[in-house]
Every structure is written in C-alpha cells, then in structure tokens.
Amino acid sequence: MRFQFHGDQTSIEAELVKHTALRSLASVHHTEKVISGDEKAAQALRRGKGSSLWNTIEAARSGGADAVISAGNTGALMAISKLILRMAGGLDRPAIVSSWPTRTGVTAMLDVGANIESDAAQLVEFAIMGEAFYSAVHAAPGQSVRVGLMNVGSEEQKGHEEVREAHAILRGGAIELDYFGFVEGDDIAKGTVEVIVTDGFTGNVALKTGEGLARFFAAELREVLTTSGPLAMLGAALARGALNKLRTKLEPPGGGPLLGLNGVVIKAHGGGTASSFADAVKIAADLAASDYAAKAAANMQRLATALKASGSATETVQ
Numbered sequence: 001m002r003f004q005f006h007g008d009q010t011s012i013e014a015e016l017v018k019h020t021a022l023r024s025l026a027s028v029h030h031t032e033k034v035i036s037g038d039e040k041a042a043q044a045l046r047r048g049k050g051s052s053l054w055n056t057i058e059a060a061r062s063g064g065a066d067a068v069i070s071a072g073n074t075g076a077l078m079a080i081s082k083l084i085l086r087m088a089g090g091l092d093r094p095a096i097v098s099s100w101p102t103r104t105g106v107t108a109m110l111d112v113g114a115n116i117e118s119d120a121a122q123l124v125e126f127a128i129m130g131e132a133f134y135s136a137v138h139a140a141p142g143q144s145v146r147v148g149l150m151n152v153g154s155e156e157q158k159g160h161e162e163v164r165e166a167h168a169i170l171r172g173g174a175i176e177l178d179y180f181g182f183v184e185g186d187d188i189a190k191g192t193v194e195v196i197v198t199d200g201f202t203g204n205v206a207l208k209t210g211e212g213l214a215r216f217f218a219a220e221l222r223e224v225l226t227t228s229g230p231l232a233m234l235g236a237a238l239a240r241g242a243l244n245k246l247r248t249k250l251e252p253p254g255g256g257p258l259l260g261l262n263g264v265v266i267k268a269h270g271g272g273t274a275s276s277f278a279d280a281v282k283i284a285a286d287l288a289a290s291d292y293a294a295k296a297a298a299n300m301q302r303l304a305t306a307l308k309a310s311g312s313a314t315e316t317v318q
Contacts, residue, residue, distance in 0.1 A: 001285060004029060004065055007052040031055055035076045037270075044076035045083060053077060057084045060263045067264035067284035069255065071277070074267055078114055081258055081265045089297060091260040093118075095126050095200070096267055097133055098207055098256045099283075102191030108134045109150075109188065109196040112203035112256060120165035121303075123149065123197055127170060128299040129259040130195040131177050136290030137283055138194070148183035150198035158182065166197075175302045255280025257287060259296075264288045 002025050005012045009030035016023040033051040035044045048054045053072055059065040061084050070077050078094055087094070097110035110130045111118065118126070127147050134145045149167055151159040159167075159182070170179040180193045185206065188196060198206070255266040255277075264287045268280040 001025065002027070004056070004059060006031060006056045006059075007034070008032060029055060029059075035073050037073050039073060039076060041075035041079035044073065045079050048076065048080055054080055054084075057081050057263075057265070060265070061085055066288040067266065069266045069268050069277075069280050069284055071268040071270045071272070074113065077265065077267055078258060081261055081263070085261045085263040085265070087260055088262050088293060089300065091125055091129070091296075091300060092122055093125075094258045094260040095129060096203075096256040097130055097259055098203075099138065100188055100210065102189055104191030106138050107188055107191055107194060107196060108138065109198065109203055109206070110259065111198065111200040112207045113200045114258065115200040117201070118162065118199040120162045120169065123162065123166035123199070124169050124175070124303055125260070125300070127166075127177060127179075127195065127197045128175065128303065129296050130197060132292045132296040132299070133257065133259055133287070134194050135295065136292040137286045143194075144178045145195060146178045146180045146193040147195045147197065148180045148187065148193035150196055150202060151182040151184065153184065154182045169303075174305065175299050177299070255283050257283065 003022065004027050005016075006029045009028050012028050016026060016028070031050060031052050035048055035051050035053050044051075044053075053070060053076060056065070056068050056070065057080055060068045068081070074096075078096075082094060093115050095111035096114045097108050098112045100107045100109060108130055110126050110133075115122065127149070131145050131147050135143075139145055147170070149163060149170065151163055151167075153159070156164075156167075163182075167182065169175070170177065171181070183192055183196055187193065188206065188210070255268045258265040258267060264284055266280050266284045266287075268277055272280075
C-alpha cells in the first residue's frame with residue numbers, strides 16, 4: 001500500500017519525518033490552495049480547482065489513487081466528488097455510511113448527513129448500497145446481511161409515506177436483500193440488523209447523539225473513578241485494561257464512505273484519533289479491493305426493473 005498526501009508540502013514533510021516507515025511509502029503533492037471548513041458547497045465548486053481536496057479526488061478519477069480519504073469540509077467533499085467522479089450507473093445521490101459498535105458487532109447506518117430528505121426510491125438505493133458495503137467491509141464469509149428501515153414503530157401503518165413506500169418495495173422481493181422490516185432507534189445499539197437505512201437528517205441527528213452520549217458516559221466514568229477516593233482509584237488502576245478497551249470501542253467511527261460514486265471516497269471524522277483515522281484507511285483499502293460496486297450495480301438493475309413494473313401496473317389501474 002502506498003499513500004499520496006495533497007496539501008502544503010512543508011507542513012506534510014514536517015510530520016512525515018516523524019514516521020520513517022510511512023515516509024518511505026508516501027509521495028507529497030504540493031498545493032497552497034485549500035477549501036476551508038466553513039465554505040459552502042457551491043463556493044467550493046466554483047473556486048475548488050487546484051485545491052488539495054480537488055487534486056485528491058482528481059487523482060482517484062485518473063487512476064492515480066484507488067481511494068480518497070479526507071477529514072475536511074463534508075459538503076465540499078461530496079459536491080466535488082460527485083462532479084469529478086460522477087454517480088455510478090442508476091444511482092441518484094451519494095450517501096454517507098457510518099459503522100456503529102453494537103452489542104453483537106457492528107451496524108452500518110446510512111444516510112448520516114449527505115441528504116436531508118430522501119424519497120422512497122432513494123431509501124431503497126441506500127439499502128442496496130449499505131448491504132453491498134457491509135458485505136465488503138464487515139461481513140464474515142457466508143454471513144447474511146440483514147437490512148432494516150428506520151421508523152417510529154414496527155407497525156405497517158407507522159411512518160411517513162416515503163418510508164412506507166420504501167418498505168413495500170423492499171418487502172416485495174424483487175431485490176436480493178435479506179430485508180428485516182422496520183427498526184427503531186434502540187435497535188442501533190442492540191445490533192438487531194447489520195444495516196439501518198434512513199434519511200440524512202435523521203441519521204445525522206442519531207449519529208451526533210450517539211457520539212455525545214459516548215463522550216458523556218466516558219467523562220462521567222473517569223470522574224467517578226478519579227474523585228471518589230482511594231478505593232475507586234485502586235479499582236480504576238486494576239481495571240485499566242478493560243477501561244481502555246471500552247474507550248476504544250466508544251471512539252467515533254473512523255470513516256464514513258460516500259457510497260454511490262464511481263470511486264472510493266471516505267469522510268474521516270474530524271475529531272477522531274490516530275487509531276480512528278487508521279480505521280478509515282483500512283475501510284478505504286477493503287472497499288477498493290472488494291466487489292462492492294458490482295454487487296450494488298446488480299441490485300440497482302433489479303430496482304429499476306421493479307420500479308418500471310410498478311409504474312406500468314399503476315398506469316394500467318388508472
């Protein structure tokens with residue numbers, strides 16, 4: 001594996017000299033132009049050419065890189081990626097997927113911020129992309145990947161029209177997915193299903209809430225163990241290994257791939273640690289080496305056929 005770094009060469013080289021092994025596998029591509037974290041996507045598109053973000057994505061388009069990882073501006077990353085790489089055949093919009101630790105392993109949830117609103121067809125697209133992603137990155141050989149649709153209840157009549165319509169398409173069986181049905185918020189941490197599908201507004205709120213709660217509980221536990229007297233401090237010292245393991249599990253997800261593009265693009269967590277960024281690198285490598293794109297494309301074709309048949313049936317009834 002080799003790495004390209006795009007940005008200010010002096011700053012990058014100053015960090016690379018601290019990591020000899022990485023330096024031997026890295027090339028640095030200098031540019032002084034950057035896209036700030038508060039720039040709007042439209043502005044980034046207008047003035048982004050030649051920036052570190054633009055050049056990184058262009059390297060993926062030209063074949064100079066197999067995957068892109070950025071911890072920068074999410075809106076700019078999505079907009080420039082969509083412009084340069086384009087959407088894969090049949091897909092409408094990219095979606096950001098986040099991998100959550102659960103009691104049983106990992107649950108992938110999408111969308112967690114790329115699309116504020118999503119119609120039924122887009123939710124089904126997310127299901128297809130999420131299942132293909134989980135199979136490529138997280139699933140054990142032969143594992144069945146269950147897909148659930150986020151709702152406010154498990155009853156058939158619950159939820160808004162788009163969710164109920166997506167549920168009907170997924171339940172129809174035209175797409176080769178192990179569809180579980182509706183899931184609720186508490187199913188995320190339970191690991192009820194391997195993939196949870198929702199719109200970007202709901203998904204982002206859930207993600208930020210989960211991260212906030214994880215930090216709250218970690219801080220409260222640390223305070224209790226360090227301010228409650230000698231016995232508590234002794235207990236904390238004895239349980240240090242277990243507590244470090246818990247802290248690692250509660251770290252924010254390393255990276256959220258933008259699924260649906262003609263290329264692998266990972267949005268790394270801006271507040272993540274070195275280990276979480278390393279996790280983003282692993283996700284990028286696994287996804288680039290997988291059959292994710294082919295598997296998603298096959299189910300997208302089945303979705304197009306199912307939607308066409310549904311439209312024909314509706315016209316016949318009318």
